[in-house]
Amino acid sequence: MNPVNYLYLAALLFTIGATGVLIRRNAIVVFMCVELMLNACNLAFVTFSRMHGNLDGQIIAFFTMVVAAAEVVVGLAIIVSLFRTRHSASVDDASLMKL
């Protein structure tokens, strides 16, 4: 199977993730969309690794997974505490950081 198809899939997943980040208000969904974008990148890295015949891309993919795992921990903790204080998981409600 032509590896370029995996790249198309990765682009499609990244676009879906980006759109989700931009248009959804629910923090959990935004968060999942971010994960989707990260995994789309991982898919692209692995595909490129396959196409170029070296392991660089696969190594980067492992790094990305580690960072994503750490990010999930911090991110979920923030969302939970946000929900506890405001009884809402909408990112638009948390808009106090402005002048």
Next chain:
Amino acid sequence: MENLIALLIAAPLLGAAVLLCGGRRLDAVGHWIGTLLAGLSFVFGALLFADMLGKAADHRTVTQHLFSWIPVSGFQADVTFRLDQLSMTFVLLITGVGSLIHLYSVGYMEHDERRRRFFGYLNLFLAAMLLLVLADNYLLLYVGWEGVGLASYLLIGFWQHKPSAATAAKKAFLVNRVGDMGLSIAIMLMFTTFGTFAFGPVFADVSGTGEGKLTAIALMLLLAACGKSAQVPLQSWLGDAMEGPTPVSALIHAATMVTAGVYLIVRSGAVFNAAPDAQLVVTVVGAVTLLFGAIVGCAKDDIKKALAGSTMSQIGYMVLAAGLGPIGYVFAIMHLVTHGFFKAGLFLGAGSVMHGMNDEVDMRKYGGLRKYMPVTFVTFGLGYLAIIGFPGLSGFFSKDKIIEAAFAKGGTEGWILGGAALLGAAITAYYMTRVMIMTFFGEKRWQPDEHGHEPHPHESPKSMTIPMIVLAFGSVFAGGLFSFGDRFLHWLEPVTGHQEGHPPVSAAVVTGATLVVLLVGAGIAYVQYGRRPVPVVAPRGSLLTRAARRDLLQDDFNHVVLVRGGEHLTRSLVYMDHTVVDGVVNGTAASVGGLSGRLRRLQNGYARSYAVSMFGGAAVLVALTLLMRAV
């Protein structure tokens, strides 16, 4: 022996320090300390004079190097004193007349509770003036010059509780500052031209320097001289300076201060000799001032202001003579010395009259005082005869020589300058006769003041009359003593140089003409004031009289031209500052502020809008990368 030179200055300086720092515990003896130290300085001066007389005429210059003041490579300023015949003359005049004025002030300021401070200032004045005439370079001279300015400010404004005295002191100081600017510019020019400002090297280098530069230096020196010596156009402070106590007026007008300008010109003779254009300006300034001061002196009813006009006029004679170059330097200094005697005597006499008349200064309220104050009358009268140039008295010898020298300048200039000097002599005779008659002759015109106190004119105490008598002797004999065998000429010639003038008419004719105008001037005054009673209230007078009463509109001129002009300049500068400079600054701030206000809206707090800008930025970067690749 030359180590004494520094002590000349140190004595009055010590007096000033002790009296001004000593506090009230010195109140009882302060005036005697001041007088003693001034007298001590005179004794040192006399010792040095005796020493100098013992040497050959061209080996009389001695210098004393005290210390290096500003030793920088290429810029050497030393505290070095130079005592030659010229400075010796000044030292004797300053300390001699100065000591007499100190002695006089003991009596005159007896009832003033700040007498100790007054003597401190007097000593400071002497010290500064001695430093001025003893300095061996222009920078040190400048220190003395400023010191004189400071001391005159303190003394003119001594009765500072009177607003008029405080204003007069400020006026004198400010007008002097204008002249000081001239001196400082002259020193800077000298440094750039010659690389030094010590007398010896500067005068030696004059011959190899362009005339333009020398003219500039000479004109700046003249400006300085105009400020200190109250010459047109910087003359306006002198009349107001009469607000100070009378001994101060005597000191300023006879021994110190106004003589400094003449000293500066004569001392810088080498520079002026090489700049004929500047010399011409000097003579014009002198001639204009001698007439200006004389005319002002004719109209004043205040005895001190009449004498102030007279000083201005007499200094004008000296400046005129100094501007004539080597034919006039010696006579300028000779007139300065004789003037020092008779003007100090006249002022002390005026002070004695005021002392007896409850500080009344209006001559229209005097009259017939000769019966009440015989000593003052005689000494004042001798001073009067000396200043108008009565044959045989001091003023006759010195003034006559200046008039001759003015004619000897030659050509049309000589006739104009000589004519002005002759006219000045006539006016001098007129206004001094007027002062004399209004004060000492005629009916008594004083009346009780508003409290019903009638003045009781009386002779002043011994401490005041003795200096007047001594000065009267000087007024009578100094001129003859100097002129006999041209003694003064030979004394001063090694320093200033001399060149015999050849007037277009013989000297006897000039002398004759001087005597004729003297008689005419005195005669007119006698007819106007001696033959008929003097009105107690001043008549309206002609246009010229009214202008002269206002000092020939000098203050009005200064006000309209300088004050108004300065105000307009300042206002326009302030306007420029507010509109242009502030406009640029405020405009920049406002535009930055407005832009920031708009940019601030981007920070709306919504995480999703930040995400949009992140994605947008990333998209732009990717697009740019691709674009670069394609190109």
